Amino acid sequence: MVRTPQPGTHSSTDHDPDTPQYEAGAGGWGSLRGVARIFAEARSSPEALRILAGQNKPKGMMCTSCAWAKPAKPHTFEFCENGAKATLWELDQRRADAEFWQSHTLSELRRLHDHDLEKAGRLTDPLRYDPESDRYLPVSWDEAYDEIGRELRALDPTEAVFYSCGHAGLEAAFLFALFARAMGHQNLPQSSNMCHETTSVNLLKYLGSPVGTCTLEDFDHCDAIFFFGQNTGSSSPRFLHVLKDVVDRGGRIVTFNPLRERGLVEFVDPQNLSQMATGRSTPISEEYYQVRPGGDVAVMAGLMKCVLAAEDAGPGTVLDHDFIATETTGYAEAEAAVRAMDWADIEHHSGLTREMIEQAGRIYLSSNRVIGIYGMGLTQHVNGWLNLGMLCNLLLMRGNVGKLGAGVSPVRGHSNVQGQRTVGVGEKSAHMPADKLRELFGIEPPTDDGLNAVHACEALLEGRMKALVTLGGNLVRALPDRTRMEAAWPRLRLTVNIATKPNRSHLVPGQVAYLLPCLGRTDRDVQETGAQAVSMEDSLSNIYGSIGPAKPPGDNVRSEVAIVAGIAKATLPRNPNLRWDDWTADYGRIRDLIAEMFPDDFADFNARMFQPGGFYRGNSARDRVWKTESGRAEFTTPTTLTALGETPDGQDVMTLITLRSNDQFNTTIYGFSDRLRGLEGDRDILLINRDEMSRLGLDEGQPVSLVCAIDDGHERRVDDLKVTPYDIPAGCVGGYYPELNPLVPLGYHERNSQTPAYRGTPVRVVP
Ligand SMILES: Nc1nc2c(c(=O)[nH]1)N[C@H]1C(S)=C(S)[C@@H](COP(=O)(O)OP(=O)(O)OC[C@H]3O[C@@H](n4cnc5c(=O)[nH]c(N)nc54)[C@H](O)[C@@H]3O)O[C@H]1N2
Numbered sequence: 001m002v003r004t005p006q007p008g009t010h011s012s013t014d015h016d017p018d019t020p021q022y023e024a025g026a027g028g029w030g031s032l033r034g035v036a037r038i039f040a041e042a043r044s045s046p047e048a049l050r051i052l053a054g055q056n057k058p059k060g061m062m063c064t065s066c067a068w069a070k071p072a073k074p075h076t077f078e079f080c081e082n083g084a085k086a087t088l089w090e091l092d093q094r095r096a097d098a099e100f101w102q103s104h105t106l107s108e109l110r111r112l113h114d115h116d117l118e119k120a121g122r123l124t125d126p127l128r129y130d131p132e133s134d135r136y137l138p139v140s141w142d143e144a145y146d147e148i149g150r151e152l153r154a155l156d157p158t159e160a161v162f163y164s165c166g167h168a169g170l171e172a173a174f175l176f177a178l179f180a181r182a183m184g185h186q187n188l189p190q191s192s193n194m195c196h197e198t199t200s201v202n203l204l205k206y207l208g209s210p211v212g213t214c215t216l217e218d219f220d221h222c223d224a225i226f227f228f229g230q231n232t233g234s235s236s237p238r239f240l241h242v243l244k245d246v247v248d249r250g251g252r253i254v255t256f257n258p259l260r261e262r263g264l265v266e267f268v269d270p271q272n273l274s275q276m277a278t279g280r281s282t283p284i285s286e287e288y289y290q291v292r293p294g295g296d297v298a299v300m301a302g303l304m305k306c307v308l309a310a311e312d313a314g315p316g317t318v319l320d321h322d323f324i325a326t327e328t329t330g331y332a333e334a335e336a337a338v339r340a341m342d343w344a345d346i347e348h349h350s351g352l353t354r355e356m357i358e359q360a361g362r363i364y365l366s367s368n369r370v371i372g373i374y375g376m377g378l379t380q381h382v383n384g385w386l387n388l389g390m391l392c393n394l395l396l397m398r399g400n401v402g403k404l405g406a407g408v409s410p411v412r413g414h415s416n417v418q419g420q421r422t423v424g425v426g427e428k429s430a431h432m433p434a435d436k437l438r439e440l441f442g443i444e445p446p447t448d449d450g451l452n453a454v455h456a457c458e459a460l461l462e463g464r465m466k467a468l469v470t471l472g473g474n475l476v477r478a479l480p481d482r483t484r485m486e487a488a489w490p491r492l493r494l495t496v497n498i499a500t501k502p503n504r505s506h507l508v509p510g511q512v513a514y515l516l517p518c519l520g521r522t523d524r525d526v527q528e529t530g531a532q533a534v535s536m537e538d539s540l541s542n543i544y545g546s547i548g549p550a551k552p553p554g555d556n557v558r559s560e561v562a563i564v565a566g567i568a569k570a571t572l573p574r575n576p577n578l579r580w581d582d583w584t585a586d587y588g589r590i591r592d593l594i595a596e597m598f599p600d601d602f603a604d605f606n607a608r609m610f611q612p613g614g615f616y617r618g619n620s621a622r623d624r625v626w627k628t629e630s631g632r633a634e635f636t637t638p639t640t641l642t643a644l645g646e647t648p649d650g651q652d653v654m655t656l657i658t659l660r661s662n663d664q665f666n667t668t669i670y671g672f673s674d675r676l677r678g679l680e681g682d683r684d685i686l687l688i689n690r691d692e693m694s695r696l697g698l699d700e701g702q703p704v705s706l707v708c709a710i711d712d713g714h715e716r717r718v719d720d721l722k723v724t725p726y727d728i729p730a731g732c733v734g735g736y737y738p739e740l741n742p743l744v745p746l747g748y749h750e751r752n753s754q755t756p757a758y759r760g761t762p763v764r765v766v767p
């Protein structure tokens with residue numbers, strides 16, 4: 001049964017004056033104060049400021065925060081509030097050293113808030129869990145490698161899982177992916193499995209490209225940008241400069257988002273002295289529509305209807321007929337399905353009026369070059385495939401893919417999440433060519449698909465997964481269905497976490513458990529042949545070198561490359577082609593291998609990696625070469641008008657959207673100020689609009705519980721959330737990730753990619 005949206009739809013484009021909001025534009029002085037707070041808290045040294053000044057500039061250190069592009073001609077300060085926070089957080093002068101671990105049992109540490117746990121500072125020594133004293137105790141690197149190698153060898157290779165979150169550079173990621181395949185598995189889940197896997201799987205199907213088609217140049221030429229569910233002000237603030245330039249030269253921005261996110265409303269450029277002095281801001285979105293969660297399919301169906309109506313009124317003037325005929329397939333079916341859709345249903349699912357969608361449609365029709373931007377608001381839904389399919393449909397109808405100033409542009413998460421996939425981190429054989437594995441290393445690669453994040457969780461619950469090695473990340477917090485997953489975690493025979501700072505996942509050890517301290521990207525990395533650089537790929541497919549300038553947090557901390565190589569060497573039988581020590585000594589040799597393995601993307605890698613603005617690895621769809629099954633760009637025929645999955649009916653069932661605050665980077669909580677939303681001091685809150693509060697009989701500040709409304713025999717519940725009135729559509733509630741992750745069932749995920757539906761979970765509010 002499909003849930004019926006609640007009455008009293010709130011869809012105004014003006015802010016509800018009776019709920020919290022931030023009065024100033026995004027950026028501005030508020031962002032500088034945000035940085036100053038972290039500067040003090042992390043006990044930053046004056047050196048930190050020097051490092052920030054070089055951040056994201058050629059031959060500098062590339063930001064560890066988001067994956068937005070680093071322009072060839074950088075601003076004076078090419079970093080944002082959140083990039084600065086990420087750098088300062090990593091340059092933390094506090095230490096979670098052997099003494100810290102000696103003085104706390106894990107049971108004690110589990111009582112700490114995530115924020116306080118990370119405040120312990122940088123990890124400094126390899127640690128092994130001692131169940132008797134319930135403490136992590138120091139060990140030597142050699143002992144650690146030996147035992148980890150022994151444990152991994154004792155398993156069937158397919159019982160091991162190697163997770164990477166998108167922090168590590170291309171060099172370490174490539175070795176990690178190679179290690180897995182040399183061992184005999186490709187269980188290589190990555191953070192993108194919880195994030196843009198919807199993109200990797202579905203854009204590949206529609207356009208033959210698993211990544212976006214735009215470059216920075218497109219933003220100089222677009223007439224309009226349509227924004228769906230991406231929160232630029234918090235998630236990729238440097239992108240605001242690009243948006244401001246688009247608006248300044250007359251480009252039009254239209255946004256669909258259930259929340260009025262400040263950065264998409266207005267922006268004060270902190271690099272612009274006159275804006276800073278006068279507080280004058282640049283309005284960003286010309287139209288801002290507070291769509292219902294999951295309502296984007298309906299919005300895009302409405303927009304397509306507008307295009308079709310205009311074409312009917314002036315045949316041959318609106319659709320790009322040549323493009324549709326020669327470059328695409330499936331148009332007729334998609335058109336027929338959209339024509340058959342009813343405006344009343346579109347209004348019902350989107351929560352917007354026909355007039356609103358027609359207004360947006362006029363902007364679409366009057367623009368020759370349009371970019372579609374999206375983020376988690378489209379990907380983290382059961383019908384994420386349809387969200388992306390409809391966005392591609394809308395763009396393809398008017399030839400808005402593969403032409404200057406147009407295209408589809410997912411904004412990626414971690415700084416190197418896209419690049420890690422490019423160099424082989426992924427569960428499929430296609431991620432690392434088998435012939436090359438044979439030719440370069442004499443490895444007979446596994447042929448069966450490995451496990452992605454959700455499949456690995458299922459394997460853990462069923463006892464098929466025995467060892468987990470993580471290259472960054474905090475899975476116990478980031479995954480869906482936390483209560484079930486956390487309970488299953490101790491069943492693991494082996495856990496190895498390679499990390500910069502302690503987090504909650506480290507406190508849930510397997511029977512044999514190691515916590516290994518690694519250098520971050522800000523740290524100087526010196527190996528046998530001298531100082532090393534690492535590299536990464538941004539959202540727009542540019543590849544950059546990055547050099548860490550800071551003094552490492554301790555003498556016993558090793559690089560990610562060194563640690564992966566150390567474990568691999570201790571695990572695998574000797575193979576003269578696997579030169580782990582040589583690769584650790586000189587990362588340039590790893591880049592040469594990457595170039596041999598993936599020559600189309602990485603030819604002359606070492607020579608090009610410090611090119612200002614990075615080197616572009618190209619995109620076939622941008623050149624209208626469609627590497628799809630049909631050899632053409634594919635239209636998608638809509639089968640429903642909502643991105644939400646099938647869920648229980650009932651007036652009390654609400655759609656939960658989990659949100660990031662402006663004061664966190666994923667599971668790392670910098671503080672309790674969600675400044676850009678006007679929400680301060682508390683993360684255990686439930687956002688709901690005032691009409692819905694009265695409908696459900698809730699009072700402001702009242703503590704409530706949320707329970708998941710999907711009944712599959714598991715109770716999912718989070719207690720003690722403070723009711724907080726907020727300008728958010730009817731029928732939905734909001735709250736923070738990762739606090740609310742226990743509510744999302746593992747099985748409630750995007751249909752084709754298993755990306756968890758963190759934006760559409762049906763819940764009930766229990767007073
Ligand atoms: N400061 C900071 N930066 C980050 C991160 C961070 O945690 N903090 N995380 C990084 C990572 S890993 C990622 S993946 C990216 C994530 O960055 P984004 O893709 O921007 O993701 P979110 O901020 O989680 O959510 C985006 C927006 O989706 C809206 N939304 C929710 N449901 C819907 C819906 O159904 N439809 C529409 N149209 N909108 C909806 C929300 O209101 C929110 O504004 O950011 C990266 N950058």
Ligand SMILES: Nc1nc2c(c(=O)[nH]1)N[C@H]1C(S)=C(S)[C@@H](COP(=O)(O)OP(=O)(O)OC[C@H]3O[C@@H](n4cnc5c(=O)[nH]c(N)nc54)[C@H](O)[C@@H]3O)O[C@H]1N2
Binds near residue numbers: 166658
């Ligand atoms: N409910 C809900 N859940 C979500 C989301 C959501 O929107 N809603 N978003 C999902 C998304 S988009 C993502 S990407 C995942 C993220 O999930 P994870 O990949 O688990 O992410 P992080 O929180 O970024 O991982 C933080 C940890 O990484 C380690 N770390 C930091 N820097 C480095 C480094 O340079 N090297 C190494 N080795 N370790 C490092 C630190 O120990 C830190 O504690 O969460 C997902 N979960």
Ligand SMILES: [Mo]
Binds near residue numbers: 191194195414
């Ligand atoms: Mo992400």
